[in-house]
Amino acid sequence: MNLGVLAHVGPGTPTGEWFRRYWLVVGTTRDLHDIPQAIKVLGEELVFFRDPKGQLGLLGLHCPHRSSSLEYGDIEDRGIRCPYHGWLFDVSGQCLEQPAEPKGSVFHQKVRHLSYPVKELGGLIFAYMGPDRDDPPPLPKYSPLVNHEGQRSIEQTRYYDYNWFNYIENGADPVHFSILHRSNPNDGTWRSWFFNFHDIPYFDAVETPYGMKVISRKPGPTPDTEYIDEKSFAFPSILQIGDTEFTHFKKPASALMNGSHNEHFMFLTPDDDEHFTLFTVNYYTGPDPDFFEKLAPSRQLTTKEEKKEYDRRRYAPFRGSVRLEDMMTQGTQGLIGEREEHLATSDRGVILLRKIILNAIETVQRGGRPKGVLTQDQAEKVLKIDSFTGIRNRKE
Numbered sequence: 387m388n389l390g391v392l393a394h395v396g397p398g399t400p401t402g403e404w405f406r407r408y409w410l411v412v413g414t415t416r417d418l419h420d421i422p423q424a425i426k427v428l429g430e431e432l433v434f435f436r437d438p439k440g441q442l443g444l445l446g447l448h449c450p451h452r453s454s455s456l457e458y459g460d461i462e463d464r465g466i467r468c469p470y471h472g473w474l475f476d477v478s479g480q481c482l483e484q485p486a487e488p489k490g491s492v493f494h495q496k497v498r499h500l501s502y503p504v505k506e507l508g509g510l511i512f513a514y515m516g517p518d519r520d521d522p523p524p525l526p527k528y529s530p531l532v533n534h535e536g537q538r539s540i541e542q543t544r545y546y547d548y549n550w551f552n553y554i555e556n557g558a559d560p561v562h563f564s565i566l567h568r569s570n571p572n573d574g575t576w577r578s579w580f581f582n583f584h585d586i587p588y589f590d591a592v593e594t595p596y597g598m599k600v601i602s603r604k605p606g607p608t609p610d611t612e613y614i615d616e617k618s619f620a621f622p623s624i625l626q627i628g629d630t631e632f633t634h635f636k637k638p639a640s641a642l643m644n645g646s647h648n649e650h651f652m653f654l655t656p657d658d659d660e661h662f663t664l665f666t667v668n669y670y671t672g673p674d675p676d677f678f679e680k681l682a683p684s685r686q687l688t689t690k691e692e693k694k695e696y697d698r699r700r701y702a703p704f705r706g707s708v709r710l711e712d713m714m715t716q717g718t719q720g721l722i723g724e725r726e727e728h729l730a731t732s733d734r735g736v737i738l739l740r741k742i743i744l745n746a747i748e749t750v751q752r753g754g755r756p757k758g759v760l761t762q763d764q765a766e767k768v769l770k771i772d773s774f775t776g777i778r779n780r781k782e
């Protein structure tokens with residue numbers, strides 16, 4: 387299959403149909419208030435609301451009558467009412483009332499608006515937009531969303547204006563941590579001394595039951611040990627970067643001896659081919675009760691440099707903020723399949739990622755269950771996405 391299919395997520399496209407087999411994050415509990423929210427997911431315009439009974443509704447944005455936006459609808463006990471002619475819809479999309487039709491009219495019974503199943507887990511709201519809407523696959527029990535012994539924080543939702551795949555692919559490309567995110571070996575943007583320009587760790591890319599991971603290695607403090615950093619991709623579009631403690635805090639190299647206590651999950655949902663939204667969950671099991679307060683300032687998009695008055699480059703300055711550094715590189719790549727590339731040995735993670743996603747897309751095209759869509763049995767277990775930073779015994 388042509389790589390270019392990966393960029394396109396609209397209805398009927400191979401990648402769009404594949405994405406529609408999974409539950410995707412469409413919002414957070416914290417940000418859903420008492421007014422409807424318009425969102426775009428996989429190229430579809432939708433409206434999202436919670437009725438007073440607490441039920442969540444995700445419906446087509448445009449009213450099926452004459453297409454005004456339900457983003458301005460009134461939320462009522464039984465659902466959402468279009469402000470134009472007052473058609474009322476429940477969370478399943480069923481039209482319940484049409485006030486301007488004659489008394490006794492049953493026309494409303496024939497109108498069922500587009501609606502998708504929605505579920506809430508651990509502060510995130512997931513939707514299933516696939517063909518089995520009456521009997522969707524189970525929502526995976528992602529460990530940071532169901533475990534309670536640690537502390538969980540959901541960061542501010544982030545919005546990007548380039549193609550989803552550029553972001554996802556970057557997670558399978560660990561050498562960029564040592565290069566893009568460095569400034570010098572002792573004080574890079576990525577503050578972990580593990581990733582530095584002068585001593586780039588070797589990495590392996592391996593497929594896992596949930597997706598894949600890249601495992602970077604350096605010799606450990608004793609001959610039978612090694613320093614390890616693992617970063618994961620989980621189907622369909624989740625990245626897990628576990629070493630946030632080292633990335634954002636100045637810590638001595640010796641801190642790596644104890645490993646990281648924070649898991650950093652990014653749930654990516656494509657809005658369309660040019661935009662995506664990122665929902666970030668941190669799950670911390672270390673001893674610091676104020677960990678997230680200390681982490682918060684590092685999330686700002688500030689760099690060390692001032693913009694020069696003659697600098698017209700959109701993403702400049704970017705050095706000094708991991709997020710801006712990523713946005714600059716990923717936002718300038720253009721679409722996969724349309725850009726020219728010369729892949730090198732250091733792209734082995736990217737190559738594996740493309741292969742496993744294309745395989746999953748082909749599985750959907752053949753009518754099968756793609757990797758990452760769980761059976762009921764598989765979904766009983768908590769889903770753990772690997773991430774490890776620290777010391778391990780060397781495996782022969």
Ligand code: FES
Pocket residue numbers: 449450451452453454468469470471472473
């Ligand atoms: S456009 Fe919505 S009720 Fe007429």
Ligand SMILES: [Fe+2]
Pocket residue numbers: 556562563567708712
């Ligand atoms: Fe990065």
